[in-house]
Amino acid sequence: MLELFILLLFAGEIIYLVYENRRVLRNRAKLQHVVYVNGIRGKSSVTRLIDAGLRAGGKRCFCKTTGTLPMTINTQGAEQQILRRGPANIREQLWVLQRAAENSAEVLIAECMAVDPALQKLSQQKMMRADIGVITNVRLDHTDEMGGTLSEICDSLCSMIPENGVVFTADAMFYPQIAKNAAQKGAKAILATAENLPAQAIDFDENVALALAVCAHLGVPRPQALQGMGHYCKDPYALSLHRLPGGALFVGALSVNDPQSSEQVWHQMKERHELAQRRLVLLINNRRDRGYRTAHMLLLAKRLKPDEVWLLGAAQKAFARKLQKVGPVPVRCFASADELDLAADENMVIFAAGNIAAEGHLLMARVREEGDALVP
CATH class of the missing domain: 3.90.190.20 (Mur ligase, C-terminal domain)
Known part of the structure; x- marks a missing residue:
């Protein structure tokens, strides 16, 4: 009897996983693009800047950040805090993907909430399935999970680079290492440089440059993107x-x-x-x-x-x-x-x-x- 019970539980788990995978594929198919933003500093700001620039270019966007507070911005531009019942869990990204599909979004821009490299890879390959990756920068943080050196941290961040996709970064120092990781996945790496930016600061130059590069990749002209970024909604506890x-x-x-x-x-x-x-x-x-x-x-x-x-x-x-x-x-x-x-x-x-x-x-x-x- 115990063996039968265990077998039924196992079969039920397999059925659920198959159903969940089909739902993920169905929701992802409704989206033209998923932009997945990773890095050590500036993830929330870059996510919000990309969202603002794409909206100014007429894209229908759904945005999710997990900075100081987990927030979403729906396709109507309404911001809402995500109320969690327990500790943060990367399964939250499945809910975000579904909400973006339900909102009839063209583009989902989401901040990576995983720190462990294995979870970063899992969240990309089995959940978000992004076609556009972003690595803001490589800095000394999360050393318990990502490694004690900057090189190790860089490789950890590269775990979410999309297969056969594209990854953007503003970190010139680690661009060669990011490009090497990207090539191993059949992806293209692009370095965003802070050139000819407005004199009046919207955010840190490298963040704006990175967001502009992603917007240009998705067909939004620079003037329109900059106009949108000039009015972007900052993270609740930004600088x-x-x-x-x-x-x-x-x-x-x-x-x-x-x-x-x-x-x-x-x-x-x-x-x-x-x-x-x-x-x-x-x-x-x-x-x-x-x-x-x-x-x-x-x-x-x-x-x-x-x-x-x-x-x-x-x-x-x-x-x-x-x-x-x-x-x-x-x-x-x-x-x-x-x-x-x-x-x-x-x-x-x-x-x-x-x-x-x-x-x-x-x-x-x-x-x-x-x-x-x-x-x-």
């Missing part, structure tokens, strides 16, 4: 700048998790807003389940040489001890975002990095309520 009640400036870069990108953002903001003469406070929010990022943020502190470091979240004492070994810098630890003093004077700039989770969300809620938003 932001606020003036605090006492006059200090607050740079919200909590969603920028790796040291290289965080350092790049700081230098760009410092130059754009003439912050060099201000006293720099580096505010770091650490996640308990992202131990490697704590080590990465220590690298950031070494590079930026702040006048003071404020710590939120996990591993505060250990971080402070390691930081003191590098050089004497005042360190303040806070149990919650409510304890932070946001009444600092105009001689100070607070650069918040690390992670948006937990206290990061509470911190940004305070900043938005008490401060005045400025154009980044």
Whole structure:
């Protein structure tokens, strides 16, 4: 009897998998293109920029991002948060594919939510079946899952390159390695370069260049794409700048998790807003389940040489001890975002990095309520 029960369960699972595969193929057949966006930094922004550019060119798009909050933008342009009942699961992409088909979309633009290379490959080959891949950049992050070196991380990101498709990247340094991985899958690799972009920044140049390249590939003229991108819906916790009640400036870069990108953002903001003469406070929010990022943020502190470091979240004492070994810098630890003093004077700039989770969300809620938003 037990053997029969196990056999029935196995048969039921096989039937379900066959049904699910047919449903995926049916939904995918209703879409002309699927653009699958991967990379370390800027995935949500690039996904949204591509969506905005294609819409301006008359394409009927469905968009999904999994940045600081999982969101969809339907074919009518309405944005909606995805409410999850449990932890994030890549099976969510099957639902997204179905929603795009139900919305009669021509193009689905989706951010890759898998980190493990095997899951990236699975989500591409068995779920999204994208014909256009995007790798924003290769940076030092997710080292537990993707590998400890940049080369290993690059190969991991290449797991989702579509067979016989095309993959775009703006990372010139790793373009040869991406192109090599693409050739092994019969795909074409294209390097997007930031040339002749508008003087007024829409987003980081490499993100805009990458989105423009994808839009051009799908037949949208550059002027139309740029016009659409000029009004794109940013991720809820994208890079932001606020003036605090006492006059200090607050740079919200909590969603920028790796040291290289965080350092790049700081230098760009410092130059754009003439912050060099201000006293720099580096505010770091650490996640308990992202131990490697704590080590990465220590690298950031070494590079930026702040006048003071404020710590939120996990591993505060250990971080402070390691930081003191590098050089004497005042360190303040806070149990919650409510304890932070946001009444600092105009001689100070607070650069918040690390992670948006937990206290990061509470911190940004305070900043938005008490401060005045400025154009980044």
